Structure formats: C-alpha cells, structure tokens
Amino acid sequence: MKAFEYVSTASADIAVKALGGVDGAILAGGTDLLSRMKDYVTTPKRVVDFNPQSVVQKETSPGGVPTWTILAGTTLADLLASKALREELPALWQAASEVGTPQIKNMATIAGNLLQRPRCWYYRSGFGLLSVKDGKNLLREGDNRYASIFHTDGDALFVAPSSLAVPLIALGASATILGPKGERTVMVSSLYQIPKRDSDRELTIGADEVLTKITLPAPQGKNATYEARQKQSHDWPLVLASVSLRFDGASVSQASIVIGGVAPIPYRAVEAEKAMFGKPVTLETAEAVAANAINGVKPLSGNVYKVALTKTVVKRALLAAVGNRYWEEV
Amino acid sequence: MADLEQKTKQGASRRDFLRGSGFAAATAVITGPAIASLDEAKAAEPEFKIVSDTTTLKLKVNGVDRTCEIEPRCTLLDTLRNRLDVTGPKRVCDRASCGACTVILDGDLVYSCTTLAISCGGKKVETVESFDSGVNSVPHAFVQNDGLMCGYCTPGFVTACKVMLDHNPNPTIDEVRKGVDGNICRCGTYVGVLQAALAAAKTMKGA
Amino acid sequence: MPSVWPENPRLIGTRITRLDGLVKATGKAKYPSDMHPEGMLFGAMLYSPHAHAKIKSIDLAPAERMPGVKAVMIVGAIKPGSTLRFQGDDIAAVAAETEEQAWDAVLAIKVEYEVLPHVVTEAQAVAPGAASVFKGTGIVNNQKKARSQTNGDPEKALGAPGVVSIEANYMAPVITHVCLEPHGLTVRFVGEDKIEAWASTQAVGVTAGDLAGAFGIPTTNVTVHTEVMGGGFGSKFGADIWGITAAHLSKKAGGRPVKMFLDRAHEHLGAGNRPSAIAHVKLGASKDGKLVSLIAETSGTGGAGSGSNFPLPYVYAVPNSSRTHTDIFVNGGNARAMRAPGHPQGCIVMEAAMDDLADKLGIDPLEFRLKNLKERDMVEDGFSKPTVDRTPMYLDEVAMGADLIGWKAKWKPRGKNGDGPIRRGLGMALHQWGGGGPATNQVACTINPDGSVEMKSATQDIGTGARTIFAIIAAEVLGLNVTDITSNIGNSTFPPGQPSGGSTTTPAMSPPAFNAAILARDELFVKVAPGLNAKPEDLTLADGQVCVKGEPKLPWKDACRKLGQQSIQVTGKSSPGLASQHGGVGGCQFAEVSVDIETGVVRVKKIVAIQDTGLIIDKMTWETQVYGGVIGGLNYGLFEERVMDPTVGIMLNPDMELYKLAGASDIPEIVVRAYETPAMKARGVIGVGEPPTVSTAAAIGNAVSNAIGVRVPHWPMSPKNVLDALASKEGKA
Structure with a gap:
C-alpha cells in the first residue's frame, strides 16, 4: 500500500471538505478500498475515513407512506439486526445476509457496499475498468465466466458488484448525496452508469461527494431476493435477483425485477416486469416471466451458463416473494 | 410512529460518543428528531485534522495499554504483529477473505488485515492470546476436539468461535458454520472445529 | 532381538489430544513468520509481472536510497539479459526497517523488460506457432513425451466382438497449495560463517543443507528451527531462493536478522502447484x-519445466492397456509435490471412465469395480510380513463404505434420480498410496534424574502431530503419561529426522522413537535393579512405578533420582518390523451429493472414507488427517482452479476469494473409518497424510454424474461446468 494522508470524521460536511481538490478516497468499512490499495489499483493521496452513524429507521409522516431511512454508516450487521426490516424488506435483508462473512458484516456499511468497485479480475489486476489492452478487450477475449451477459456490445463487461443495490433498486430506494454544492437526492439506480471510456467511472457520484443516506418508501406488497453462488460459505453471487410486487387481489399490479451479476449496472428486467402484470405468481407464470427476463441477452464466450442461471434466479425470486420455495429439499 | 434501531458500541471515540456510548452492543430505540440533533453536533465539529506522517497510536490490547509509532497506511494486523509483537492473529490472504487475522475490536469481530490501525486509536482490541480462561474456554475445546492441525488458521477460528458463542450460547451446528464462515482452514480441520464449538457451548453452560 | 510393538498397548491406538494443541489454540505458538529477533529487518521480493520477458536492465539505486532500506540485491543468477519464464519469477529483494518501507523500495527498483510472447494455458501452449517456453531436448511445440507404456494389444482387445467401450475426455485444472503460512523464513547471519534460521519448512535438515550449500559453509554452522509451521502439503522442502536471498540480505545488513515471507499472490504464482490433467480415454x-482394454492419451502442465505425470491405469486390472503421457510446458510457476502427487489426477481419470463404462454396461458401478480388482494386488511391506495383498482389503473396505453410505438402499442408475430441480446422486472411487517410512532416522531419548523425559529428533510437525506421536510411544514404553514426555523437534542440529513428505513422518519416526525409549528404559533398569535387589530383566514399568516381577516397588521419580548426576542419554534407530518401509495402503470413498439442475450448484451431503494404514499410533490425530484429506479432496472436487489469462499471461485469481476454498458451510457430514484388522496392525506403522485426499474429487464427480444423468467432464464441479454439461446433453452448447 502506498503512503497517504489520513482524515477521520463522522461529519459529511467535513468529509466533503476533506475530499475537495485532492485525489481522495472515502474509507467506509475498508474491505474493498484497502484491498484495492494493497494491489496498487487505487492509490489515493488522501484517505477520508468517513464514519457516520449506523442507524436504520422507519418513520411515518402524517398521511403519507412510511419511509425507511438507512444512514450511510449503517453496517450490514446492524441492518440485519433490525427485525422490522427483516419483516418488511426481506429482499434487502436476504441480500445483506448473503454478503460476506460475520467479520465483513461488522465492518461493511451500506454506503460502502453500494459504492464498492467491481471485482472483475482484470480491473483488480490493474488493467482498468474496461480491461482494454492494445485494442483488445481482455475480458471478452479471456476468462469471462463471471462477466456480463447484458449490455455486452460495449467494452464494459464487468458486473456491478453491489448485492444491496439490487434489492434497493427493486424497492425504489433513493440515495442522498452531499457535495460541495449541497445536497442532492437520486434514485439508487442512478448511482450507476456504463462507462464508455477507461477514464469514465461506473459510479455517478463525484469524487468530492459522499453518500449520506438511503431512503425508501415502505413497500406495499411483497418483495424477495434470490441468489445463486458456487460456495455456501463466503462467496460472490453468480447471479442474484430482487423483486418487489404489488398486488390487486391475487394478481400482480406492479412488478420491479432487478438482476445483479449480469451487467455492468444492476439490470432492470423491464420486459419481465411487464409480463408479470395482471397475473398471479405461480410456478408456470414465474417460469414464463423469467423467460422474458433474458430477452436481449448476449453472453460472452465463457458465460453462456449464466443465461439459464438468470432465468432460474428470477423465477425463484418471484416465487420466494409469494412463499413458494419449491427448490428446497424437504 | 417511529421505529428506530440503533446499535451502539463500546469505546471512547468521538464517533462512539455521537452514537451514544454506554449502550454496549445493545439496541437502543431513540426517537426521530435524534438524527437531527446529531447532525447539528456534527456540523459544529471543527475543521479536519490531516495525519500524513508517522503518528503515535494508543490502544488497549488484551487489557493492556499499548503505544507505538505507525503510518496512516499501517493495518491493525501489521501493527499488532510487527510493532507490538502480538502474533496470535496471522497474515494469510491479507484481503479480508480468510479470517486468520480476526480480532475483536470494541466488541466486534473484524478482519484486522483490512482495518487501518490509525482508525483504532483508543479502542479495545482482544486477540486469541486472551481467551484461555480455563479448561472450559474455547481454546481448550479446540484441543480436546482436535480442531487444529498446522494451527495457522486456528487463532482466527478460535476468535470467531468465541464471539459466536458469546452472542449465541446454544448454537445449532449450522449456526456454528455461519459463525465461522469468515475463516478458511487449508489442513481441513473443520470437523474438529465444529465439534469444538458445540462442545465449548456445552461446557460453558455447565460451568 | 528386534523390538515389537506391545500386543496390548495402553496408549498406542487410543485417542490422545495433541501435546502442542493449547499453545497453538491460544495463539502463543511462535511460527517462523511470527519471529522477531532483536534488530530484525523486513524483507520483500520483486517478482516478474510478466509471463515471459527478458530483463533489459535493472537499477537498484533508487531503492537503496529509500528511507529505512538496509540492503537491496538481485536474486540468484538474474542479470540483464536473463529470461523470466512466468509471472512471479523472482528478480530482486529488499530488506528495510519496516515492512511498509520494504515494499516501497521494491516499487522503486527500476526494471526494463522486453516482454516476450507467452503461453499460459495448455491449449495456448500446443497451438501451432505457439511461443516457446524454453528449448530443450525432445521438446516440440512446448510438449515433451513422458511416460509411454503398452501392455498386451489394447487396440485389438478394444475392437474385439462383444466389447462395450466408452470414449471420453476428462480434465482437472492446475491447483495451488495455498499453505496458510507463506513460504519463507526469518534468518540471521552470525559472524562470518554461521546462520540461524526460523523456517516454515517440511524439512529442517534439507533447509539447513540448502543454506550451508549456498554460502559454502559447513552444515554444522547452520541451525534451522521449525517449532511449528503453517502448512506445506509438499511444497516446502528447502530454503528456496527466498530463504537464501534473505540470508544474503542479512549478511549484507551486517548480520541483522531478516524476515522474508512471500505475499499471497506470490505464493500462488511461484511456490508450487498440482499439475493439470487432460485425458482422452477409451475403456x-x-x-x-x-x-479388457484401456487406451489413454494424457497430458498436463506442471509449469515452466516441471512434469505432470500421474498413474494410469489406476487400481484396477486392465489386461491390455496403452498409455502415453505428454508434459506441456507453459509460462507458469513450476509444480511441486502436492498431497499425494499424481494420484488425485489418476484417480479422477480412471474412476470417471469406470463409472461411464459401468453406466453404458448397465452394471452397478460398485459391482463393476469389485469385478475388476486385481486377482492379487501384492505390495511390498514391512520386514515381518514381506508382502500383503490389497485385493481382499479393498473388498472389505468397499463393503464397509457401501454400508455406511447406504449404497444398496439409495443408489439408482444414472439419470434415474427424480424429476425435481434437486437431484441426489451417489458416487465412489478407490485409491492407493505408499506411506511407508525409510529406516534411516534417529531419535534421542533422555531420562533425567528429576524424572523428566525428552524425545528429540530433527524432524518437524507439519500438522500431523509428530510431537504427540513421540510422547505416546515414550509414555507407552516408560509407563508414564503422555504429558510427562517432552518432545523436542524442529531443530536441524538434533539427531537426523525424517523430512515430512510422502506420508513418511510417522512411519519413519515411530520405530527409532520406540527403540530409543526401550534403550533408555533398559539402561534405567540396569541402574536401579541393584537397589531393588532384582535383576534388570525382572523389572517392568507401569503406572509411574518401577515393578519387580510385576509388583510396584519404586515410583518413577524416585527411580530416576537414583541416577545421581547422570542423565540417561541414548539414541534409537529404526529396526525391522515396526513400520512398513514402502507402505502400499488402499482405501475407498463414497460421496452423496445434491445437484440443483436449475442453478448447477452442487452440495456434498455426505462423504464416507475408509482407509487402511497399518498400526495407528494416535486415533484422534489419525482421524483428523483423514478428515483433512477428504476436505482437501472436496476442494479439488468443487472449488479449486488456477485461472490464467491467455492474453496478458497472468493468474487472474491469486487470492483466497476467487481462488475458492471451502468454508465451514461447505463441509458435509464426513464419516471416517479405519480399516484396522489384526493383519493391518501387523504391517507396522504407515502414514496417512496423503491417501485420504486421493479419491474424494473422483467420488464427488461420479456422484454428480449419477445425480444429473450426464458426465461433467471438467473439474471442479462448479455451476458453470455442471450447467455447461447439462446444456451439451440437450444439444445447446
């Protein structure tokens, strides 16, 4: 790790000031940033150790929809300790429960999870986000078993790494960001973009901005996450999907279906969402809807398996939302 | 209606003060406006201090006040091992994957390899060296159940097991598995580790 | 008269906890990487970022000027013009006051590379026009013909009427050792010609010899300590270039000690691996x-020079066979022995083919295996019984294992395991190994006047429990408790001890330990007999007492006090009959898996491991070794794979995250049984570190195929490999 200067603060205002005009990086839980720094992939001049509160809160405003607020410093362990969150936001709870290890859950924060950089092994080996070398896309030509299957026409073939972004987008969450010009609020989905050039970032947040909190309306209906991965212990998801469904009687009146591990941004399966409209969630409808989720898929040489996996994961997330866990052994 | 959950931790840092120190690892319910008042407190904080060179770190390791010179980039693990000769925690993956470096920091199980020492000023660090509290303690259970071979991963496993049992004195075998899933053993001693954790739970209850 | 193991031992073969367990479990054991002698500097290595490159120039000066730097050097024979043959190849080294400073200095070393074309995968290496890893006799297109053997007329036998055959490809990737303690040592150059080192090694003696040789000093001037060490698995048999470099740095820094341990990536890249196996098989x-016939064309890569051979045919009787093996060279780190070198690959290939053929024949694969054991499978053995027939042992072991996994009740033919998304399957595999121990070692036994007993030898404990083995044996002979014995090992100046490889430590060290204890005991008898008005031959030891004709007469400590000022010090050597010299063990394993055919995720539910290893000294550490072997095999079966990038020639997963290893939640129920008949005990001591890791991955692969109805030809059994196999069955890939 290269030497750096260090600032520690619990204040977002000070964090923003400390980031101003320098090549700086925000340190949250540290498991991502410090690993990148050890590999010399990221070499900030200044590390701003931003350690805000760990708070999960649900508030009712008079006459309005109750709102969940999760402050940036909320650790995954604290998120998982909230019984109310587990009951009302199982999609988020489930995704958080599958992240990392007991140690990582104590260290990692929601902001750090959302803003972590890709795990793509070319990026982590120092070949840049797009891993293009001498005009050749290393990920396209090389080992792309974990890479994208959607949006693969461009050079960004890594997959967005945040497991929590997937349920948060499905649940319609917003992120509040503080910068030198003040505060702004964006949808969590807008935190991500597909980089076109190596100098682009996959994150839309500015280098001198900090994420301060996540808010989301209390969901009306059911939500769930399903994740597939190789190991049962600590591992990254191969594919995960979160769904948030509203019902009119037994039929779905609104569906959000978001898939992780398949694209450089959390992938919204719009056609599947439309296909779900007006139907009850059954084995048959879920199967058919999941087939819509892979419309437009363009896998790479080594990740064709992810197409079948994606279908399964979407199907299971839908069924999990209505309590049908058909795949579990009795 | 406000349903606010806030976990607070032990320690004396400013962050912990803001979080309401004294509620050790407890869940406190505070009302909505509390966030606003905390925000005001933050706004009143003075300009930031930049640490760019070596600095003196003070922390409590296994109940003893320790002091050493560190750079901002020194990890807690390297500080313990290289500067304080606390070598129970091991450096294996050095990337928050294998758990050999696991320590308890202000009551929380963490990877010391991806924790900056400078962020631990004034905090309490507990390492495997402090867990032998007699024949019913976790290290003895590892010996009795042969939950180790070469022993290099063992400090991390013992530490993870101890914290798991502190939080859950009656674990099922699957809960034990989850409790030590942040640790990797290459000799393949998991069977003994799982038996050790279950045996320790039993003897600790009996004690 | 040659000594014999006691017929009704009090301690041998029972469950005894390891003597050094608590010092390890409390974090108080000082591993070589934990040492911090006064004035110690931190070492760091600069290694090649390229798979293949020529060094145009090296400038150490910028590193020498860095703060805290005390010594910088180029390693080995590296000089401008040298060729680096793999990512991780060593270039230069630094010693500095702090570790952070050492790494800064490594970054400051200026090396100009001429990057050369590389080959890092087997396919890339054998492609027409591929870059050459190195030139050598018999190397064509990075390939060298290795073993080739033919028995009978395999082509004719295969084509004979009525013969049912399969033709298939199987592949297992390169995996790496991932020793948790990296390779390295802490070393101090003392004066002009002495070295003291704390090394993470499987062989203190070899390491001392390497260091002495590198500096042209007598081995007697070198002391290597290995009190404990963090895993080797076959990859830590000497000082290595890193240890020798550290000693040079210490010398350059005026004798200040230097600690040099590899970083994790360097471990994966340059500290050894198990070669891949690629097989085209007709059975x-x-x-x-x-x-009737096996025709196998096999290959594999052991890196930039090492071989990749593995045994085939394996275990079974094949009257006609031909086997040609080709070593493929790539720009990758060289292979080193890894837990039962060659056997896991051979087992995968043979046992997969056996299962595929049984399926085609419509025969229960268990019955098929039993039908094809050799008529007699004689292996060389200990001195008392020169040979032993493994075939009846296999028959018994398979019966035990089949019973424990519930084969009769649960096994269904391939593809007949239900219609739901989760399919259960059973698989099995047989294995064999050596496991004997050479008779060349010595153990010193000291009985002191205060009653303390020391067992001492220059062997080391790599996790198998060597200290405890010594203590059990001495306590058995001397009528004491295991905890009354002090075992001192891990010091190269002690009497010559066995390097810990090939499952040889326990069989090699138990006989001299036993004989040392007997010699010491007999000398004690001579000294104390007159005082008891008895003849030495009337004396025995039991329950901490010296007995005369079976009657307790004198407590142990009182007896030892009669030695006056003079300790008893004797050295025991090996003698015939106590241990097998060549081993020749066998075993079998059964796996039950569930496979989610919609996700390709495999979960191992249960593994049964049956193992014979002669006379067992400590049943507890024996079982732990078998569990460990099985879990190592489970990793090979489900998770491990070195992933290389063909374009830039680097390893893509030199970590412990994307290089996947099982955690606790991946561990199934594991049932371990010793095949331990009186006849086995009569074979003497045989090692068990390696055999139980051989057949696990093969059994898992067979269970997966049984579950899903199609062969997954590529190990590990990852979701990708499983889904790809399912898709190819459906004609989608």
Missing part, C-alpha cells in the same frame, strides 16, 4: 463387466 469391457 472397454466385456458385456459381463470384465475390463
């Missing part, structure tokens, strides 16, 4: 299930 049998 045929008569309709009633008797093997």
Whole structure:
C-alpha cells in the first residue's frame, strides 16, 4: 500500500471538505478500498475515513407512506439486526445476509457496499475498468465466466458488484448525496452508469461527494431476493435477483425485477416486469416471466451458463416473494 | 410512529460518543428528531485534522495499554504483529477473505488485515492470546476436539468461535458454520472445529 | 532381538489430544513468520509481472536510497539479459526497517523488460506457432513425451466382438497449495560463517543443507528451527531462493536478522502447484463387466519445466492397456509435490471412465469395480510380513463404505434420480498410496534424574502431530503419561529426522522413537535393579512405578533420582518390523451429493472414507488427517482452479476469494473409518497424510454424474461446468 494522508470524521460536511481538490478516497468499512490499495489499483493521496452513524429507521409522516431511512454508516450487521426490516424488506435483508462473512458484516456499511468497485479480475489486476489492452478487450477475449451477459456490445463487461443495490433498486430506494454544492437526492439506480471510456467511472457520484443516506418508501406488497453462488460459505453471487410486487387481489399490479451479476449496472428486467402484470405468481407464470427476463441477452464466450442461471434466479425470486420455495429439499 | 434501531458500541471515540456510548452492543430505540440533533453536533465539529506522517497510536490490547509509532497506511494486523509483537492473529490472504487475522475490536469481530490501525486509536482490541480462561474456554475445546492441525488458521477460528458463542450460547451446528464462515482452514480441520464449538457451548453452560 | 510393538498397548491406538494443541489454540505458538529477533529487518521480493520477458536492465539505486532500506540485491543468477519464464519469477529483494518501507523500495527498483510472447494455458501452449517456453531436448511445440507404456494389444482387445467401450475426455485444472503460512523464513547471519534460521519448512535438515550449500559453509554452522509451521502439503522442502536471498540480505545488513515471507499472490504464482490433467480415454469391457482394454492419451502442465505425470491405469486390472503421457510446458510457476502427487489426477481419470463404462454396461458401478480388482494386488511391506495383498482389503473396505453410505438402499442408475430441480446422486472411487517410512532416522531419548523425559529428533510437525506421536510411544514404553514426555523437534542440529513428505513422518519416526525409549528404559533398569535387589530383566514399568516381577516397588521419580548426576542419554534407530518401509495402503470413498439442475450448484451431503494404514499410533490425530484429506479432496472436487489469462499471461485469481476454498458451510457430514484388522496392525506403522485426499474429487464427480444423468467432464464441479454439461446433453452448447 502506498503512503497517504489520513482524515477521520463522522461529519459529511467535513468529509466533503476533506475530499475537495485532492485525489481522495472515502474509507467506509475498508474491505474493498484497502484491498484495492494493497494491489496498487487505487492509490489515493488522501484517505477520508468517513464514519457516520449506523442507524436504520422507519418513520411515518402524517398521511403519507412510511419511509425507511438507512444512514450511510449503517453496517450490514446492524441492518440485519433490525427485525422490522427483516419483516418488511426481506429482499434487502436476504441480500445483506448473503454478503460476506460475520467479520465483513461488522465492518461493511451500506454506503460502502453500494459504492464498492467491481471485482472483475482484470480491473483488480490493474488493467482498468474496461480491461482494454492494445485494442483488445481482455475480458471478452479471456476468462469471462463471471462477466456480463447484458449490455455486452460495449467494452464494459464487468458486473456491478453491489448485492444491496439490487434489492434497493427493486424497492425504489433513493440515495442522498452531499457535495460541495449541497445536497442532492437520486434514485439508487442512478448511482450507476456504463462507462464508455477507461477514464469514465461506473459510479455517478463525484469524487468530492459522499453518500449520506438511503431512503425508501415502505413497500406495499411483497418483495424477495434470490441468489445463486458456487460456495455456501463466503462467496460472490453468480447471479442474484430482487423483486418487489404489488398486488390487486391475487394478481400482480406492479412488478420491479432487478438482476445483479449480469451487467455492468444492476439490470432492470423491464420486459419481465411487464409480463408479470395482471397475473398471479405461480410456478408456470414465474417460469414464463423469467423467460422474458433474458430477452436481449448476449453472453460472452465463457458465460453462456449464466443465461439459464438468470432465468432460474428470477423465477425463484418471484416465487420466494409469494412463499413458494419449491427448490428446497424437504 | 417511529421505529428506530440503533446499535451502539463500546469505546471512547468521538464517533462512539455521537452514537451514544454506554449502550454496549445493545439496541437502543431513540426517537426521530435524534438524527437531527446529531447532525447539528456534527456540523459544529471543527475543521479536519490531516495525519500524513508517522503518528503515535494508543490502544488497549488484551487489557493492556499499548503505544507505538505507525503510518496512516499501517493495518491493525501489521501493527499488532510487527510493532507490538502480538502474533496470535496471522497474515494469510491479507484481503479480508480468510479470517486468520480476526480480532475483536470494541466488541466486534473484524478482519484486522483490512482495518487501518490509525482508525483504532483508543479502542479495545482482544486477540486469541486472551481467551484461555480455563479448561472450559474455547481454546481448550479446540484441543480436546482436535480442531487444529498446522494451527495457522486456528487463532482466527478460535476468535470467531468465541464471539459466536458469546452472542449465541446454544448454537445449532449450522449456526456454528455461519459463525465461522469468515475463516478458511487449508489442513481441513473443520470437523474438529465444529465439534469444538458445540462442545465449548456445552461446557460453558455447565460451568 | 528386534523390538515389537506391545500386543496390548495402553496408549498406542487410543485417542490422545495433541501435546502442542493449547499453545497453538491460544495463539502463543511462535511460527517462523511470527519471529522477531532483536534488530530484525523486513524483507520483500520483486517478482516478474510478466509471463515471459527478458530483463533489459535493472537499477537498484533508487531503492537503496529509500528511507529505512538496509540492503537491496538481485536474486540468484538474474542479470540483464536473463529470461523470466512466468509471472512471479523472482528478480530482486529488499530488506528495510519496516515492512511498509520494504515494499516501497521494491516499487522503486527500476526494471526494463522486453516482454516476450507467452503461453499460459495448455491449449495456448500446443497451438501451432505457439511461443516457446524454453528449448530443450525432445521438446516440440512446448510438449515433451513422458511416460509411454503398452501392455498386451489394447487396440485389438478394444475392437474385439462383444466389447462395450466408452470414449471420453476428462480434465482437472492446475491447483495451488495455498499453505496458510507463506513460504519463507526469518534468518540471521552470525559472524562470518554461521546462520540461524526460523523456517516454515517440511524439512529442517534439507533447509539447513540448502543454506550451508549456498554460502559454502559447513552444515554444522547452520541451525534451522521449525517449532511449528503453517502448512506445506509438499511444497516446502528447502530454503528456496527466498530463504537464501534473505540470508544474503542479512549478511549484507551486517548480520541483522531478516524476515522474508512471500505475499499471497506470490505464493500462488511461484511456490508450487498440482499439475493439470487432460485425458482422452477409451475403456472397454466385456458385456459381463470384465475390463479388457484401456487406451489413454494424457497430458498436463506442471509449469515452466516441471512434469505432470500421474498413474494410469489406476487400481484396477486392465489386461491390455496403452498409455502415453505428454508434459506441456507453459509460462507458469513450476509444480511441486502436492498431497499425494499424481494420484488425485489418476484417480479422477480412471474412476470417471469406470463409472461411464459401468453406466453404458448397465452394471452397478460398485459391482463393476469389485469385478475388476486385481486377482492379487501384492505390495511390498514391512520386514515381518514381506508382502500383503490389497485385493481382499479393498473388498472389505468397499463393503464397509457401501454400508455406511447406504449404497444398496439409495443408489439408482444414472439419470434415474427424480424429476425435481434437486437431484441426489451417489458416487465412489478407490485409491492407493505408499506411506511407508525409510529406516534411516534417529531419535534421542533422555531420562533425567528429576524424572523428566525428552524425545528429540530433527524432524518437524507439519500438522500431523509428530510431537504427540513421540510422547505416546515414550509414555507407552516408560509407563508414564503422555504429558510427562517432552518432545523436542524442529531443530536441524538434533539427531537426523525424517523430512515430512510422502506420508513418511510417522512411519519413519515411530520405530527409532520406540527403540530409543526401550534403550533408555533398559539402561534405567540396569541402574536401579541393584537397589531393588532384582535383576534388570525382572523389572517392568507401569503406572509411574518401577515393578519387580510385576509388583510396584519404586515410583518413577524416585527411580530416576537414583541416577545421581547422570542423565540417561541414548539414541534409537529404526529396526525391522515396526513400520512398513514402502507402505502400499488402499482405501475407498463414497460421496452423496445434491445437484440443483436449475442453478448447477452442487452440495456434498455426505462423504464416507475408509482407509487402511497399518498400526495407528494416535486415533484422534489419525482421524483428523483423514478428515483433512477428504476436505482437501472436496476442494479439488468443487472449488479449486488456477485461472490464467491467455492474453496478458497472468493468474487472474491469486487470492483466497476467487481462488475458492471451502468454508465451514461447505463441509458435509464426513464419516471416517479405519480399516484396522489384526493383519493391518501387523504391517507396522504407515502414514496417512496423503491417501485420504486421493479419491474424494473422483467420488464427488461420479456422484454428480449419477445425480444429473450426464458426465461433467471438467473439474471442479462448479455451476458453470455442471450447467455447461447439462446444456451439451440437450444439444445447446
């Protein structure tokens, strides 16, 4: 790790000031940033150790929809300790429960999870986000078993790494960001973009901005996450999907279906969402809807398996939302 | 209606003060406006201090006040091992994957390899060296159940097991598995580790 | 008269906890990487970022000027013009006051590379026009013909009427050792010609010899300590270039100690690996299930120079066979022995083919295997019984294992395991190994006047429990408790001890330990007999007492006090009959898996491991070794794979995250049984570190195929490999 200067603060205002005009990086839980720094992939001049509160809160405003607020410093362990969150936001709870290890859950924060950089092994080996070398896309030509299957026409073939972004987008969450010009609020989905050039970032947040909190309306209906991965212990998801469904009687009146591990941004399966409209969630409808989720898929040489996996994961997330866990052994 | 959950931790840092120190690892319910008042407190904080060179770190390791010179980039693990000769925690993956470096920091199980020492000023660090509290303690259970071979991963496993049992004195075998899933053993001693954790739970209850 | 193990031992073969367990479990054991002698500097290595490159120039000066730097050097024979043959190849080294400073200095070393074309995968290496890893006799297109053997007329036998055969490809990737304690040592150059080192090694003696040789000093001037060490698995048999470099740095820094341990990536890249295995196999049998022919073309890579051979045919009787093996060279780190070198690969290939053929024949694969054991499978053995027939042992072991996994009740033919998304399957595999121990070692036994007893030898404990083995044996002979004995090992100046490889430590060290204890005991008898008005031959030891004709007469400590000022010090050597010299163990494993055919995720539910290893000294550490072997095999079966990038020639997963290893939630129920008949005990001591890791991955692969109805030809059994196999069955890939 290269030497750096260090600032520690619990204040977002000070964090923003400390980031101003320098090549700086925000340190949250540290498991991502410090690993990148050890590999010399990221070499900030200044590390701003931003350690805000760990708070999960649900508030009712008079006459309005109750709102969940999760402050940036909320650790995954604290998120998982909230019984109310587990009951009302199982999609988020489930995704958080599958992240990392007991140690990582104590260290990692929601902001750090959302803003972590890709795990793509070319990026982590120092070949840049797009891993293009001498005009050749290393990920396209090389080992792309974990890479994208959607949006693969461009050079960004890594997959967005945040497991929590997937349920948060499905649940319609917003992120509040503080910068030198003040505060702004964006949808969590807008935190991500597909980089076109190596100098682009996959994150839309500015280098001198900090994420301060996540808010989301209390969901009306059911939500769930399903994740597939190789190991049962600590591992990254191969594919995960979160769904948030509203019902009119037994039929779905609104569906959000978001898939992780398949694209450089959390992938919204719009056609599947439309296909779900007006139907009850059954084995048959879920199967058919999941087939819509892979419309437009363009896998790479080594990740064709992810197409079948994606279908399964979407199907299971839908069924999990209505309590049908058909795949579990009795 | 406000349903606010806030976990607070032990320690004396400013962050912990803001979080309401004294509620050790407890869940406190505070009302909505509390966030606003905390925000005001933050706004009143003075300009930031930049640490760019070596600095003196003070922390409590296994109940003893320790002091050493560190750079901002020194990890807690390297500080313990290289500067304080606390070598129970091991450096294996050095990337928050294998758990050999696991320590308890202000009551929380963490990877010391991806924790900056400078962020631990004034905090309490507990390492495997402090867990032998007699024949019913976790290290003895590892010996009795042969939950180790070469022993290099063992400090991390013992530490993870101890914290798991502190939080859950009656674990099922699957809960034990989850409790030590942040640790990797290459000799393949998991069977003994799982038996050790279950045996320790039993003897600790009996004690 | 040659000594014999006691017929009704009090301690040998029972469950005894390891003597050094608590010092390890409390974090108080000082591993070589934990040492911090006064004035110690931190070492760091600069290694090649390229798979293949020529060094145009090296400038150490910028590093020498860095703060805290005390010594910088180029390693080995590296000089401008040298060729680096793999990512991780060593270039230069630094010693500095702090570790952070050492790494800064490594970054400051200026090396100009001429990057050369590389080959890092087997396919890339054998492609027409591929870059050459190195030139050598018999190397064509990075390939060298290795073993080639033919028995009978395999082509004719395969084509004979009525022969049913399969033709298939199987592949297992390169995996790496991932020793948790990296390779390295802490070393101090003392004066002009002495070295003291704390090394993470499987062989203190070899390491001392390497260091002495590198500096042209007598081995007697070198002391290597290995009190404990963090895993080797076959990859830590000497000082290595890193240790020798550290000693040079210490010398350059005026004798200040230097600690040099590899970083994790360097471990994966340059500290050894298990070669890959690629096999094209034709296997045929008569309709009633008797093997007639095997034709196998195999290859594999052991890196930039090492071989990749593995045994084939394996275990079974194949009357006609031809086998040609080709070593493929790539720009990758060289292979080193890894837990049962060659056997896991051979087992995967043979046992996969056996299962595929049994399926085609429509025969229960268990019955098919039993039909094809050798008529007699004689292996060389200890001195008392020169040979032993493994075939009846296999028959018994398979019966035990089949019973424990519930084969009869649960096994269904391939593809007949239900219609739901989760399919259960059973698989099995047989294995064999050596495991004997050479008779060349010595153990010193000291009985002191205060009653303390020391066992001492220059062997080391790599996790198998060597200290405890010594103490059990001495306590058995001397009528004491295991905790009354002090075992001192891990010091190269002690009497010559066995390097810990090939499952040889326990069989090599138990006989001299036993004889040392007997010699010491007999000398004690001579000294104390007169005082008891008895003849030495009337004396025995039991329960901490010296007995005369079986009657307790004198407590141990009182007896020892009669030695006056003079300790008893004797050295025991090996003698015939106590241990097998060549081993020749066998075993079998059964796996039950569930496979989610919609996700390709495999979960191992249960593994049964049956193992014979002669006379067992400590049943507890024996079982732990078998569990460990099985879990190592489970990793090979489900998770491990070195992933290389063909374009830039680097390893993509030199970590412990994307290089996947099982955690606790991946561990199934594991049932371990010793095949431990009186006849086995009569074979003497045989090692068990390696055999139980051989057949696990093969059994898992067979269970997966049984579950899903199609062969997954590529190990590990990852979701990708499983889904790809399912898709190819459906004609989608």
